Amino acid sequence: MFSSILIVLISIFGLGLSVFYLKKNLIRIALKNKSIDKPAQKVLNYPLTLLWYGYLIAFFIGLTLNNLVFK
Numbered sequence: 001m002f003s004s005i006l007i008v009l010i011s012i013f014g015l016g017l018s019v020f021y022l023k024k025n026l027i028r029i030a031l032k033n034k035s036i037d038k039p040a041q042k043v044l045n046y047p048l049t050l051l052w053y054g055y056l057i058a059f060f061i062g063l064t065l066n067n068l069v070f071k
Helices: 002-033 039-044 048-067
Strands: none
Touching: 002 048
């Protein structure tokens, strides 16, 4: 029982941190893109960031649902 509550709290905290750092990194990329002249380089700054944080958000949502619904 206690371990389930602890895992849910950690997963919610991890989800919050992931969203916070995603916003922070998107702002950093936008600032960085102001100094870049080539449009192709501007676009290539986003995919890996979005892929990584998308993975983390999906992981923490899955962890939360797994421990709330399916246990």
